[in-house]
Amino acid sequence: MQRSLRLPLSLTGAAALALANTPIQPVAAQEKDGSAADLGVMEINLKDAVQFNWGFQGALQGAGTPNQAGIGAFLPIAVGENSVWFIDALANANFADRDGESSIVNTDVAGTTISTSTRLGYRWLNGDRSWMYGVNAGYDSRPMNTGDADTSVNVFDKRDVFFSQVAAGLEAVSDTWNFNAYALVPIGDDEHRLNSQYEAGALDTYGLDVGYSITPDLNAFVGYYYHSGDVGEADGSGVKGRLAYHISNGLTLGANLSYDEAFDTRFTADIKYRFGSNGYGAPSKKEPAVMPAIQALSATPANRDVRVGDGCFYVNGVYKCFDVKTEPSGGICDGTFC
Template sequence: MEINLKDAVKFNWGFQGALQGAGTPNQAGIGAFLPIAVGENSVFFADVLLNANFADYDGTSSIINTEVAGTTISTSTRLGYRWLNSDRSWMYGVNAGYDSRPMNTGNADSGVTLYDKESAFFQQIAAGLEAVSDTWNFNAYALIPVGDTEQSLNSRYLGGSLDTYGLDVGYLITPELNAAVGYYYQSGDLGEADGSGVQVELDYQIADGLTAGINVSYDEAFETRVSGNISYRFGSNSSAAETKKKAWQKPTIQALSESVKNRNIRVHDGADPNAKCKLFDPFTGKVAVSASASSLFSSVVNVDPNYTNHWHCNPGAPTRPPLDRGGWQHFVPS
C-alpha cells in the first residue's frame, strides 16, 4: 500500500520515565512530537520534553560523590528534519537543540556530613544524526555544555556537566525487540571524568505506544550503571483502518515521528581544589581554622600538643570520628 506521510506522521504526546544512570537522575515527565511540515518523503519537526527530576537512591549518588536531591524541572527541545530515500528502505535524520537541568544537592553517599549545600543549573546544546532501516538503526550524537559548566555543590565538591560524544548501533531482533550497543567519549569536570565508555540497551514494545527498556553502561568514572526506562505515546491514528496501521508499522515510517534519543545533561562531581576546609576542636565544637584543602596540611596551627591527634577536617560533624572512617582527614601540625 502506498503510504501518504501526511496520514502517517501526526502529532503525538505522552509520558516517559527513567531511573538514575551514569550522571543522570531519576525522572518522569511528559513529551510531545510536533510535525511542522510534512512533505511527500520528509518531515520537519519539533520534539519537546519536560521532566521532573527526583532524588537519588539513598546512599547511592548518580554523580559519584554527592547525592542529588529532588525535585527540579528539566527541559529538552529539538528541531529536526527527517527524510526517506527513494524506495523508502532507509530513513535519515538530523536534529539539534537545547537542554536545561536545575539540580538540588543532598548528602554525600558515604554518609559524611557536607556543609554549604548549593543548587546548580546546567545547560547544553546538542546535535544528532540518525539512520534507520527495517533491521538496523544508527544514532550519532554530541552533547556540549554551555554557560557555567562547573559549579560548587557544597563545601567539598564541584559538579561539572560533561561533554559527551557517542554512537549507538541497534538491531531489530523482532518487530517488538530492539538491541543496541554504543560507544561514548566523555570529558569535563576538572578532567576527572575524561575517558571512553560502552553501553548496551534493550527496548521492548509491550503494546502500541508503550515501550520499556533497560540500559547497562560502563566507564572508569561511573563504573557499571544499570538504568530502566519506560514511555507511552498517545497517537492520533487510533481510528485508522487496520490495513493502514499495518503499513505504518514499517520501522522507517515509525521512525519519522519517534522522539529523539540521548537528551540528558550528564553531571559528574569531584573534589574542589579551592574548597575551604574547616578544622574543628572536638572538645569545644568550634572552628579553629579554615583554609584551602591543598594548603591546609602545610599550615601551622597553634594548639595544645595534647590535642593534635584529635583534630579533623570537614566534611564531617564537629565531633571526633573513628580514625578509620572514610572521608575524614586528620590534622597533625607540622
Template sequence: MLRRLTIGLLAFAVAMAPLPLNAQEGSAGDLGVMSISLKDVIKPRVGIQGQTQAAGTPNQAGIGGFLPLVVRDNSVFFADVLANANFADFNNYSSIINTTVAGTTISTSSRLGYRWLNGDRSWMYGLNAGYDTRPMSTGDADTGVPLFGTEKTVFFQQAAVNAEAVSDKWAFNAYALIPTGDTEQKVNWFYNAGALDTFGLDAGYNITPALKASIGYYYQNGDAGEADGSGVLGRLAYAINNDLSIGANLSYDEAFETRFSADIKWRFNTAGISQSEKQKKAWEKPTIKALTESVKRRDVRVADPPAARLIDFHEIPMILL
C-alpha cells in the same frame, strides 16, 4: 565547533545510505510502504516518559511531544520537546558520583530536526539539534563527608546535535552533548560538579519486531578532568504495543563504574487515523515509525568526582570551630 560536529554527523548519515536491505526482508514496495502518504499518517504524538537514575542522570518523569511542522512527500521537519521532574537519588546512592541529587527540579529539552526517507523507503535518515537545561538540587554526600548544610541548587545547560539512520533491522544514532555557560559549579563546600561533554555512537538491531537490542560507545570529559574517558553501554527495549515501550540499560565507565537503569515511554497519536490492514502493516515498518520517534540522548549529564586540589578551610562553615 558545533558546525564541525554537524558536518561530521551529516557525513555519518549520508555514509549509511548505500547499506542494502537484507534480501529476506522483502522490498519496501512489497509491504505497501510506497503507497503510504506521510501527510495522512504523520501527526502530533504526545505522552509521558520516565527513567531511573543512571550515569550522571537523575530519576525523572515528565511529559513530551513530537510536533510535525512541515510534512512533505518523503520527509518531515519537526520539533520535539519535553519537560521532566527530576527526583532525589535512591538510597543515598549518588547519580553524579559523590553528592546525592535531592529535591525536585524541572529540566527541559527541545529539538528541531529533519527526517527523510530514501528512494524506496528502506532507510530513514535524520538530523536534529537543540538545547537542554537541568537545574539540580543536591543533598548529602554518599562518601560520608559532612557537608554542614552547604548543599546548593545549581543550573546546567547544553547544546546538542544528533544524526540517525534506521532500516528494517538496523538503527544507528550518533550524538554530541556540549555544555554551555557555567559548566562547573560548587554544589557544597567540598565538591564541585560539572556538566560533561559527551560524544557517542549507538548501534541497534531489531531481534523481533517488538524486541530491540543496542550497544554503544561514548567519550566524556569535563572541566575538572577527573571523569574523562570512554564508556560502553547496552540496551534492551520491548514495545508492548505501538504506543508503549519499556527498556533496560547497563553502562560502564571508569568514573561512574557500572550503572543500571530502566525507562518507560508512552506516546499516542493525537489524531484518530482510519487505515486499511495494508496501511497498518506498512506503518509498522521501523523506517516509517522512526519518522515520529522521540529524539534520543538528551539529558544533561553531571559528575562531581573529587578534584585534585588543596582544601581552603575558610570554606568550611563556622560550625566546625
C-alpha cells in the same frame, strides 16, 4: 576547564555519516518477497503517517542522570512527499537519588526540579523508503538540588545549581538497523560548587549507538561514548547496551547498562508511552504493521539528558577533598571553610 573536543566530535560525525551512506542491505528486507512498491510502502501518504503525538516518559537514575518522569510531544511542522520538519519537546520532574547511591558520583541529588529538552529536526526517506535519515539539534536544561554526600565525608553549605547544554544528532533507521550519533556540549557556567567538599561539572559527551531489530518488537543496542568534564575527573571512554521492547499501543520498556571509569557500572530502566493516530505515532499490535523507517519519522530523538558528575576541588594543581576537622587550613576557594 580544558576539553578534548575535536577528536571525539570528528570521529562521531565521520562514523555517523559513513554509516548513513553505506549501502547496507537489511536482513529483514532480504527475507521479504517483493519490492517496497509490492509491500505498499510507496503508497503511504506521509501527511497521514506523520502526525502530532504526545505522551509520558520516565527513567531511573543512571550515569550522571536523575530519577525522572515527565511529559513530551512530537510536532510535525512541515510534511513533504518524502520528508518532515519537526519539533520535539520534553519536560521532566527530576527526583532525589536513591538513599546513599549518588547519580553524580559523590553527592546525592535532592529535592525536585524541572528539566527541559527541545529538538528541531529534519528527517527524510531514501528512494524506495527502506531507510530514514535525520538530523536534529536543540537545547537542554537541568536545575539540580543537592543533599548529603554518600561518601564518609560530612558536607555543609549545600547549594542548588543549574546546568544547560546544546546538542546535535544524526540518525539512520531501516527495517533492521538503527544508527544514532550524538554530541552533548555544555554551555554557560558548566562547573558549580555543590557543598563544602565537592564541585560538579556538566559533561561533554560524544557517542554512537548501533541498534539491531531482533524481532519487530525487540531491539538491541550497543554504544560507545567519550565524555570529558566532571571537574577533570571524567575524561575517558565508556560503553553501554540497551534492550527495548515495544509492548503495544505506544508503550515501550527499556533496560540499560553502562560502564566507564568515572561512574563504574550503572543499570537503569525506562518507560515511554505515546498517544498517536492511525497506528503510526503510537503503533498497536492490532493495527497493520508499519515499516520501521516510516515509524522513525515521528519517533522521539534519543540522548536528551544533561549529564553531571562531581569531584573534589582543584587546589594547588591537584584535585583534593579536605576534611574540615583535620585540615582547617586547606584554603579552598573563598576561605570561609576548610
